[in-house]
Amino acid sequence: MQSKAKILLIYTGGTIGMSKDFETGALVAFNFGQLLQHVPELKLLECDIETVSFEKPIDSSNMNPEILGSLAATIEKNYTQFDGFVVLHGSDTMAYTASALSFMFENLSKPVILTGSQLPIGDLRTDAKENLITAIQVASLRENGRSIVQEVCLYFEYKLYRGNRTTKVNAEHFQAFNSPNYPCLVESGVHLKTNLSLLLKADFEQKLHVQYTLDTNVVILKLFPGISEVVLAAMLSIKNLKGIVLETYGSGNAPTEEWFLSLIQKAISDGLHVINVTQCSAGSVMMGQYETSTELKNCGVISGKDITTEAAITKLMYLLGQDHTKADFKLIFEKSLRGELTE
Incomplete structure (x- = not known):
């Protein structure tokens, strides 16, 4: 019997990590240490979840190579202790971050899944809970003690995409992303439908190497x-x-x-x-x-x-x-x- 997958949830910023102050109507960042209070459904998942948050969460419009490096370093530092990583990120530059991380992580053999939402997690009609829960569930998928997903992905509105194939196509609809030239890797319905033949296969003989140098010229x-x-x-x-x-x-x-x-x-x-x-x-x-x-x-x-x-x-x-x-x-x-x- 497999032990439970260990997932590290990393909050960088973005709408998904906000909750509404119903007295003022303002959006405020919530304490990720109290995540289970906001999303009690996570207790039903067959995995152990730990959380870490950027000291100063950012709007994704401010993403840059230095911040990307901090995110990559967090994953590299925790790489051996966890089976998968879910990165909560603002949707505006999520496709850029997913693409950059896919190149920076050489010989990746575990899932790094970016997700976010169009509405705050505390909103009545939020898409945040489904995106968060399913992203963690997909990151937890394992077979013979190894992760089924072994690449950088983006999960949004019932679909898991290869991260470096995505682009943001809508600022208002819940279906904010598309992968125009490559099919989705996993589709969420009553069951998770995984397209195994489309997934990248890692070389487990090779160790993870992270390239931090990105030339912005x-x-x-x-x-x-x-x-x-x-x-x-x-x-x-x-x-x-x-x-x-x-x-x-x-x-x-x-x-x-x-x-x-x-x-x-x-x-x-x-x-x-x-x-x-x-x-x-x-x-x-x-x-x-x-x-x-x-x-x-x-x-x-x-x-x-x-x-x-x-x-x-x-x-x-x-x-x-x-x-x-x-x-x-x-x-x-x-x-x-x-x-x-x-x-």
């Missing part, structure tokens, strides 16, 4: 009809810029005007890494399918394939934190490291 540029030479030139000449995620049209298409291509070509020749991702909510970059993307391919632009913008920018920061040659960088970026793109 990067930028995202969304193309639009009418973008000018002056604007593009200014973006590409930013001091110390090392990488740019270029959000192009359709399957990776961009203007074929000479000034546009020459600026991109010069930037790449000068050592800048240019990543091509699609502006479309779903689908993949396929450079060379049309004339308007063939020139980008010839310039040496890196194909993001079907990666999300959130995963592209965090993968870029992660790889820039390592020492790669220009040729190796392109090869590695276009390869799936944590299931973030389809090869």
